[in-house]
Amino acid sequence: MKLTYSSYSDYMKCPRLYHWKQIGKPEAVKISQYFTLYGSVVQKFFQYYVNKYVKEGIVLSREQIHKFLKLDWDMMLEDRYVVWNDPWCKESSEDIFNEAYNDILLNIDKFDFFKYSRSEVSYSIILKKSQDILSGRMDFLVNYPDRVEILDGKGTAKVETNVDFEQLYFYALLYYLRSRKLPDKLGFWFFKTQQINYIDFDMDTIVRFKDKLALVKNSIKNDKEWAPKVKLSKHCLWCPWKYECDAYLAKKETNRKKGKGITAPMVGKIVEFGG
Numbered sequence: 078m079k080l081t082y083s084s085y086s087d088y089m090k091c092p093r094l095y096h097w098k099q100i101g102k103p104e105a106v107k108i109s110q111y112f113t114l115y116g117s118v119v120q121k122f123f124q125y126y127v128n129k130y131v132k133e134g135i136v137l138s139r140e141q142i143h144k145f146l147k148l149d150w151d152m153m154l155e156d157r158y159v160v161w162n163d164p165w166c167k168e169s170s171e172d173i174f175n176e177a178y179n180d181i182l183l184n185i186d187k188f189d190f191f192k193y194s195r196s197e198v199s200y201s202i203i204l205k206k207s208q209d210i211l212s213g214r215m216d217f218l219v220n221y222p223d224r225v226e227i228l229d230g231k232g233t234a235k236v237e238t239n240v241d242f243e244q245l246y247f248y249a250l251l252y253y254l255r256s257r258k259l260p261d262k263l264g265f266w267f268f269k270t271q272q273i274n275y276i277d278f279d280m281d282t283i284v285r286f287k288d289k290l291a292l293v294k295n296s297i298k299n300d301k302e303w304a305p306k307v308k309l310s311k312h313c314l315w316c317p318w319k320y321e322c323d324a325y326l327a328k329k330e331t332n333r334k335k336g337k338g339i340t341a342p343m344v345g346k347i348v349e350f351g352g
Contacts, residue, residue, distance in 0.1 A: 079210040080294055082247040088297055090312045096303035097318045105317035110157040111166050116232020117157075119177050119268045120216065121149050123184075123230065124196040127217070131191045143178055150174050180268050187271045190226075194219045200251040209294060213251050217266065224261035227252065234269040242276055246286040253283060 088095040097103065122145070130137055137145070154170060161170070168176075185191075194217050201212040217228040227248050231240070245263040252260050264275040305324040307313060319325045 078294070078298065079212055080290075080297075081212050082244055085247070085290065085293055086241070086244075088293060091306040091316075092300055092303045093305040093322065093324075094312070094316060094318070095297065096300075097321075103318060103321045106320055107158045108315050108317050109160045109163050109165070111159045111161075111163065113232075114153065114157065114159070114170075115173050115177055116230065116268070118146065118150055118153055118174075119181060119232060120230050121153075122146055122177075122181055123191075123217075126185075127191050127194040127196045131194075139182065142181060146178055146181065147174070150177075176269075180271070183271050184268060188273075190219050190221070193221050200255055202251055202254045207294075211247075211251060211254070211290075213248055215248050215251075218252075225252075226262040226264065227260045228264050228266045228273065231265050231267045232269065233267070236265075236267050236270060236272070236274060240265050240274070242278075243286060245276060246278065246283055247290070249278065249283050250287055250290070259283065 084095060084099055087098055122142075125145070126137075129135070150170075160166070196217050198215045198218040199213070200215075201210055203210055215227050216230045217226075219226040219228060227245060229245060229248070245265075249260055249263055252258075259278075259280060262275050263278055264273045266273050305322055307322070307324040307328045313319055313322075313325055313328075316322070316325070
């Protein structure tokens with residue numbers, strides 16, 4: 078079997094989600110991708126920036142950055158499904174674009190690791206005993222002259238709540254299996270706040286995660302029921318198969334009878350760019 082961090086994480090959140098994404102796929106409901114827009118466009122820009130422009134010694138002006146980013150943004154809006162009158166949408170498309178553009182400039186001014194970096198670095202490791210495959214794609218692999226860092230880009234401003242240490246443990250394990258040594262640092266790069274938060278880890282940390290990963294991998298292989306873990310959190314609410322899930326519908330009905338609901342935030346909208 079092939080196991081990515083995304084599939085491991087899906088199974089840990091809900092075995093039924095894993096099953097429907099990886100094995101059987103009933104017709105899915107479209108989920109608005111509003112919350113992914115900012116992080117996706119910034120990540121894509123820095124992918125090109127470190128892999129092409131910095132590598133080739135091309136210095137981009139602010140006007141060029143704006144132009145390239147706008148092209149990516151327009152293509153993303155055509156491709157992504159977003160309900161702009163959804164109550165979750167607090168910002169317009171222009172607001173998100175301008176925030177992304179300004180934050181890109183701030184990050185470029187603050188950091189100097191770009192010349193040592195590669196972005197979207199893919200590893201696929203075949204495990205000798207089981208012949209299973211561990212596969213992952215790192216946002217940024219930074220090879221300084223004296224150390225190696227793995228960074229995962231984040232489009233959130235909530236630096237304390239929206240991080241998953243195991244994601245970096247997974248990448249560190251892949252790097253170790255390929256290089257026979259651990260990276261020197263693991264960190265989350267927060268685009269909105271222009272900061273890198275490094276996490277503590279050592280070989281024991283990665284070995285414990287490897288053992289947990291092996292247990293989960295065996296559980297996936299042996300799972301026949303794919304029992305749902307139903308909780309009306311973002312994992313259920315954003316699941317594209319939630320209306321196919323009897324457990325979710327039953328939980329939702331129970332909450333409705335108890336008078337529980339979701340507070341609607343401000344409404345945003347899509348707007349045209351001037352000029």
